[in-house]
Amino acid sequence: MKTKQDLTPIAGGGLLDRRLFLKKGLTFSAVVLSSDALANSDLIRPESSKIAGKPFLNYGVPSEYERQTIRWTMANSMADGNGVSWTPLQDLEGMITPNGLHFERHHNGVPTIDPKQHQLLIHGMVNQSLLFEVEDLLRYPMTSLFCFIECGGNSNAAWRKKPIQTKLGYFHGMASCSEWTGVPLRLLLNEAKIKGRAKWLIAEGADASLMNISLPLEKALDDCIIALYQNGERIRPENGYPLRLIVPGWEGVLNVKWLRRLHLTNRPVMARNETSKYTELMPSGKARQFTFVMEAKSLITQPSFGHKLDRKGFYEISGLAWSGRGKIKKVEVSADGGKTWAQAQLQDPVLSRCFTRFRIPWQWQGKTAVLKSRATDETGYVQPERDALIKARGSHGYFHYNAIVSWKINPEGRISHVYA
């Protein structure tokens, strides 16, 4: 048997070693029953077991008791159907985002597309232009990949001078993670026979915004897919039905939905979303452009703003980490505002460019505490503190915010978002 020493904190503020902690078999909150209580017949035969349940459903929906777990939607006035909906990351567990809760970003609404009417055109610097029906694509060899999609504008509220007080998903939830299945783009491009001068691929959607974007051909040939399925079922209309481009690890905007055209060229098209948007003014006065990769980031999802710690004692801190450059190598957590750090356990599987779930037990003393998480990816890149990010990038930022997020717990157990 291990001794009491097992629960010696491994960092300030009460962070504990998860393996030793689980071995101890401690109770978190279960009620210990007396023999009188055990005599209560409802415990042995609950109400729900006394009548037959509801019939089968052709398509399942979440429990009626989970109606609060929803996307938070916000339309803007720039164009009809322009806006966002956020994934409620604070209410979810594991690494996969349910399809009905995948965030949405549309520039002009969700088009209604009959797959029988939809075609994909590949043309430009190729030896033969090709036109694919959706039916044709469904016959190609497919592959699946688990990856996150994150909008380059995710977390942009954190660039503001004062921290916003809102649920985690409502400012970091323009990121979701799915298993995408479809045809490797390389197969289709090789079939069209790329001309030597081609360097870029302009992808265009079939929505009212005819959104287009330039993608380096090298990336297209490396690991991009034309996805037809999302978490096992055909892609939802909101996420690009009947087909979309998946560009693993790179900015959300490159993942063109309702994809209808791939035009091979020798230079970028200089579309709205790679010139006036998704570019960043740097302290030098010059703007960064084509900042494709989403750098490593992590968030504590439990506990986070809107949750309340109702008593002191044990809690499992749980969160998500991801990097557009590969796998997450480690996540460190601090419970004392960054003075000391302890390594959290990464939950299997840890996949490249995919959400990774991390966990660490914590004994809250009932005092003020500041929780932080810091991700390191397999390239050695370490998620920066907010000050360092602002120093490097200036204070005019709007895109690519990936600094450490801090939650302050007050003695009543209430949680606020702080810059610390």
Ligand SMILES: Nc1nc2c(c(=O)[nH]1)N[C@H]1C(S)=C(S)[C@@H](COP(=O)(O)O)O[C@H]1N2
């Ligand atoms: N055709 C088309 N593709 C699009 C968009 C769009 O408005 N139209 N939005 C882009 C942006 S900015 C992002 S962040 C992702 C969002 O994908 P999702 O809505 O499936 O989360 O889709 C990208 N692909």
Ligand SMILES: [Mo]
């Ligand atoms: Mo985006």
